[in-house]
Each structure stands twice: as structure tokens, then as C-alpha cells.
Amino acid sequence: MIEFRGVTKRFPDGTVAVDALDLAVEDGKITVFVGPSGCGKTTSLRMINRMVELTGGTILIDGSDIMAGDAAQLRRGIGYVIQQSGLFPHRSILDNVATVPLLLGWGKRKARERATELMELVGLSPEMAQRYPAQLSGGQQQRVGVARALAADPPILLMDEPFSAVDPVVRENLQDELLRLQSELGKTIVFVTHDIDEAVKLGDKVAVFRTGGLLAQYDEPGHLLARPADDFVDGFVGRDRGYRGLGFLSANGLPVGELSTVGSGATGDQVREAARDGWTLVVSDAGHPLGWVQVGQALSGPVDTDALIAGGSLYDTEADSLRGALDAALSSPSGLGVAVDASGAVVGSVRAADVLAALATARRDEAAA
């Protein structure tokens, strides 16, 4: 556990970047520091590996004061990933990843073997091993940065806006990868971002900072969205927080209703017969949704699969939250969200009204608890 006890950082010019911070980062979890620019996130993060020396209070890692030992030694046991990756431009990808094992005196061969394993772990193909960082895309460089930080298997990983310099699609990929890695590795991760969506997506716990290095709220992301501590957090968490908060509510117990479906070879009569409220869903032989037909459409021959009305998002009954269910209902042309199982086969429908009812139940349960 990383524990901040009354931690203060006053820079020589008098700026107080962090003010009497008390916070406990839990083991094996992702803790996100989020807040507006200049609120002291980076400073707080960098005090953990002594890149910035604190001027007041104590930071404890597993009970021992970080200031007690040698700084370089401490840093070799803490992975660090920064924006733009900070890779060594003069070293091959493999040698970049092998950096900390080499510093720890592992020997070249063992360090490179380990580096090869890590490249695979973060999804970099082996032919990149001998390239230089400048020959990689931004997203690939970020993966190398993560591999380098993990190379000596440190229990703690510090990440300072690691994904902010890549385009949104790549960023989402990298975020998903991080979550996958974390489910395998269970590191204690402190992640800094100024993007609340990223914070809420990645964090097991989110610490919202306000300017001056003050902690505004430290909570699970679902709670943060549902119950911001004050106007500052409310404003920071931003628009749509009610909708986004649905992402943290389980869809267990949400009723899955019937859904009329026809096969792709259905005739006009079969469609008319199957339709409810004028709509029916066409499914493939494997039961996967292909699209909607509306009865009003001139239906002479069999269903033309090229002329179907595109469906909305799908609600995966096994993995999705209430947010996924609501979005499926709202995005469906018929107003009925298509519910599927893990294989993608249609199992029924969801209605927006049912999602809202489930939300009300969840709120009641929470209030009672």
C-alpha cells in the first residue's frame, strides 16, 4: 500500500503544488489521480518515486518511509510510464525494454529474454525488437513504455498521462489493453490523467484533485458519478454523468422481454405474421441479428437482406451494465433493444422504461444499504 500522510510540496518559488495530502492507494488496484491542469497530479505522482522530493509529511510504501533508503534503488522497484513514452532514442526497442533488468545487474542475456517476453505481453510483434523508437507509431511507443516499466516486475506502476498523446481510437485500445494486463498482473497502479472519462473507465478508485493540490473526492468511479461531493466535483465530472453513471450499475435482474424474429429467407406473409408493433428482427442461421424490417415496407417477395434497416447497439446480457442496455434500447429503430448472449445470438429485447425502473431499484437498494 502507498500511503500519503499530510504530504506537502512547496517549490522553491513558493508554489504549493500539493497541500497536506492524505490518501491511501490500495494494493493491486488502479488508482487514478484526476483534476484540472496544474492541480498537482504529476507532483503527487512523482513524489512517490522521489522524482520530486516532498517538503512536508511522509509517504509510506508497505509501511516504510520512502525517504529512508536510496532513491535510485527505490525507483528500480517502481515502474514509471510517461506521456510521449520518454523512450531512449538511441536504443533498440528490445534494449529499451531491458533497461531496468540491466540496471539491476541481471546480465544481458537474461535481460533480453525478459524483454522479449514483455514485448509479447504488451502486444508488440518480435520484428520490432531491433527497431529504434523513432520507427514506431505513437501507440506502439506507448506500449514499449509500458513494457519497459514492467520489465523488472515491479509491484508498483506509476503512469503519468501515458495515453494522452495518441489519437482517440488508439487511446481506447491502449486503455483496454491496460485493463487486460492489469487483470493478469494485479499491480498497484497510480494513473494520472486530466480526462474524467479515462479516470472513470480505468480507475478502481478515483482521486479528484482541485487546484492547490487539495483532494476534492476520493471514491469509486460509480459513486463519483452518482454522488459528487461538491459543486467542483460535479462540474468536473461533467455533463451526462447520470447517463455515464449507468455504466457502473449491474444489469442483473433487468427483465429481458420477448422479441419477434424471422430467418433471412422469410416471406412477406411470415414477416407480417411475426411482427409486433410493426417491427420484426431478421436473424441469421446462427441467430445473430442482421437488421430490422418494418411491416409498412412493401413486402412482395422474401426478405431482402440488403434492404434491412440497420439495428442499434447490442446489449450483451452477460457483460453489459445498465448503460449498455439503455443504449441498445435508445439506438434501436423499433425502440426495442436487442439483447444477445456472449456468442452474439439474440436472446430477447430490453425496453428503456425497464432500464429506468432497474435504476430506481438500484438507487433504493443503495439508499437502504
Next chain:
Amino acid sequence: MIDWSWFPTNAERLVPALGAHLLLALLPVVIGLIVAIPLGWVANRSRPARAVLVPVAGLLYTIPSLVLFILLPGILGTQILDPVNVVVALSVYTVALLVRSVADALAAVPGMVVAAATAMGYRPARRFAQVELPLSLPVLIAGLRVATVTNISLVSVGALIGIGGLGYFITDGFGRGNTTSIFAGVILIVVLALVFDALLVLIGRLVTPWVGVGRKAR
């Protein structure tokens, strides 16, 4: 007119003179580099040190070489004809030139990379040797090229005070009105300078294989 038969007959004087010229020119490059690296490091680290070192280096560079060759025996207690004077004088120029190169080269190393190295657990000395110095090589080699070419040409000034090297053939040629001797001295010095400049370019490419790979293979 050039008398080509002069070359074979003077070969046994030309070859040692060539060797001596190279030694007098290159030894100072090595000494200068060894001295300039720590000085450049200090200049890059501390503002006050830079404020002193860089202008002083610039000033040293403006002292005419002949003056230095003549003044040094008085300072060092050496004989006026001692080659050490030339080596010391050229080392001073090299240091003067390279201190600035080293300081600028180190300043150009991205702060993010240095910070990352520190965060990985590098201690300052190893970080300097394995990260900062390698990354400053391109600028450093550019400085070395200038120093090497300058030294190769400046050694010939030593001939005015009677110290070896190819410059002797120039001064001697002037003395005797021997055009071929002058021509031989000039051409060999120019060729030496070009060869060593090219050699440094080549070495530079070999030791900085990461430079310029960026745009390819993306």
C-alpha cells in the same frame, strides 16, 4: 612548374613529416575532448559555470596560434622548439571549441528522456555515460570535425617556429623558391584534412545508427 620527380626523391622526408603532422594535429583533439567533456558537463549543469566557461573558451579561441606557440614556452618552461608547445596550444583550441559543443549537445538531449532515465533508477554518472553522452554524439562529432580540420591546418603554422609537420615543406619551399615543395605541403595538408573529416563523418554514422531512421519504415 611542378617537378614530379621531387616526390620520390623526397619520400623519406615526406612520410615522417606526414606522421608527425598527424600526431601533432590529432593528439590535441583527443586531449581536448577528454578535457572538454567534464567542462561541458559542468557548463550544462550550472548557469554560473556556463556564464564563465563559454565566453572564456571563445576568448581563448581568438588568440592567434603563432602568439600562443611563442608564449607557451614562457608559461610551460619548455624549449621554444619543443613540439609540446604545439600540442598544448592546439589542445587549448580544441577545448575552447568543444566546451561549447559539449554544453550545447547536452542541453539538446530531451529533458523527458533524461527524466525517464532517472525514473528508471539510473544514478547520475551512469546516466551521463549511457544516456546523455550517446545522445549528444551527433552535435559532439560535428564539433570534433571542426576541431580536427582546424588542427590539421594549424599545425603547419608550427613550421614558422621550426616544428615538424608538413608545414615545413611550405616554409622551406618559400625560402628556396621551390614551388613543388610548397605545392606538396599544401596539397598533403588539404588531403589530410578531407580524409579525416570524411573519416569522422563515417565514424559518426557508425556510432549513431539511430539518427535519421525516423521517417523510414513507419
